[in-house]
Amino acid sequence: MRKARWAAAAAGVVLLVAGCSGAKDDKSGASRSGSSAAPAGAGGSLGAGAATKEIVEAAAAAGFTGEPSGGIPASLERCGVSWQADVKKAADPQKSYAGTLAALKKGGWKQARELKQQGSVITSLEKSGWTLRAIYRDRAESFLVISFEAVDNSAECENVFAEELAKKRS
Template sequence: MRKAMGRVAVAAGVVLLVAGCGSDGGSDKGGSAATTGGSASAGSAGGAEAGGEDLTADAVKTEIETAATGAGFVQDATGDPVPAGLETCMVSWTADAEKAADPKKSYTDTVGALGKGGWKTGRTFSQSGSTIQTLTKGTWQLKASDHSMGMLKMVMFIASDTTPECEALFKADLEKNKKS
């Protein structure tokens, strides 16, 4: 129970950081490859303009899963699911960091494998032993987060499609949840 509550708290923080992590904060190690979020980064031509690829949520999930499992992670079946209605615009993959021999190394290796797979490295944000790395490919933006330094061992990969259609779905979901 305690582990689950901690995960929810960290996941909520990551979601807030993902939602608010635009052009401010963090360090820009990616130079001009770093994105600033929003529909301007996606471009009106979609994947062709932003990275030459039209990726589906299933393809993004497969790339994350392949990189993460190749780096020594197994998926945590208790990870947060993608909200209903956003399945084509968002991917969430949570590693069971407690089962990894070295979660920090597995995280670094996963990010490296994604980079070799065409994901462009953008901003990195590090604070209090946690690291969040932004990567982009096509119209997709991925937040790879490592919170494995303390007692709570958690590694998550959350990707979202930045097309105007998906942004409209995200906004509608946010508005719906504000009313709940």
């Protein structure tokens, strides 16, 4: 199931990065290692470890605890991160989501767009060649998911995602 999830995530990144100009919207993977090294020659100077640190610190300051979500192939660890909030431990998940966004913006992330639809809010932020999607998905009172996914938009990472997608298809 995780492999299928990552194939879908890689496909989303490849299609959105290749198909969008300017502000990019994306799907991305999770980094379990927290590697801070950006790919050699990558356009994103932030790095996966730094992106993860910024997400975790902003979320913690807003009242969230959480962890990396899913398992990511080693080849994608340097190009994308994903962190999911433990919404059951947050006093007010909606307020903590808004607080996390505010902290990220204060830290230099610039809002690119926001989509509100059927109980979901997806906010795209950009910084240093990375695009972050903050996702608030409330389908029913018993099903609330809040996650923060970031991807390096560099050509090198686009190639890494395309290679991973090709592997999944064969």
